[in-house]
Amino acid sequence: MSGCKEEDSRIHSIRTTIRVVPNFPKPGIMFQDITTLLLDPKAFKNTVDLFVERYKQKNISVVAGIEARGFIFGPPIALAIGAKFVPLRKPRKLPGEVISEEYVLEYGTDCLEMHIGAVEPGECALVVDDLIATGGTLCAAMNLLERVGAEVVECACIIEIPELKGRERLKGKPLFTLLESH
Template identity: 80%
Template sequence: MSAVRDEDPRIHGIRTNIRVVPDFPKPGIMFQDITTLLLQPKAFKDAIDMFVERYKGKNITVVAGVEARGFLFGPPIALAIGAKFVPLRKPKKLPGEVMFEEYVLEYGRDCLQMHVGAVEAGERALVVDDLIATGGTVCAAINLLERAGAEVVECACVIELPDLKGRERLRGKPLYILVEYR
């Protein structure tokens, strides 16, 4: 499901404030840069508000944000819906005991880590990131949360690159996005 198909009038402001940077971080990649969205308070607030409207009242207890851009959207969503925020970080960024999940992404390999005990069995989780491309990062987040005993209710991204078929890797988990880029 996406807000695009629902034709929410706020989508235009969100879409027009995301810049595309060719050949970053390597040749052939069309990088979707949300930092320009963050410079526009109304468009940024609209994005947060759309997520909050979707998840308020859904009994979500955990908002898990994927480093680093999921950290920009996840905390305000968590605060607004009364959930805790759990950062899913790159290796060697969290002190103490961690769980980890390795994954393949569009231009390499990576790993996500989460503190042991940050999520309890039976909690209802929302995974938040800025973008889904091949789905490797979001899938790793789902796997990590489920190994901790959480139920992943849905995944939410500002942007989807549907031609890269990331949605297909989510094993049927619902994915809500605001804008698509083909």
């Protein structure tokens, strides 16, 4: 479900702040750069507010943010809804014991790690990232959380690239996005 109605003026303001960088990180990729959104405090706040409005009454106890851009949006969402924030990081970035999950990207492979004990069985989790392309990163995040007994309530991203069909890989889990790339 693409989340918000295009009539919402906040969506328009968010869309206009996102820059597209051609051929990054490799030829043929049209990189959706949200760092320009972060330069606009109103658009940044609107982005966080739209997610908070959606999740504040859903009894979510864990917001899991995917490195790196999920770290930008996950903590303010977690604070606003009264949940803890759990970082899902690239290999060898977390001290202590971790579990890992490898996955395939549209332009390579990668791995996510999570601290053992950060999430308890039965907790309700929200996975946050900036964008869904092929869905590999979100699937890896969900796998990590489900392996420790959490229930993934939903995945939330600012942008969806529908032609890459990432939504289809999410094992039926709901996906909420603010906008689609064109």
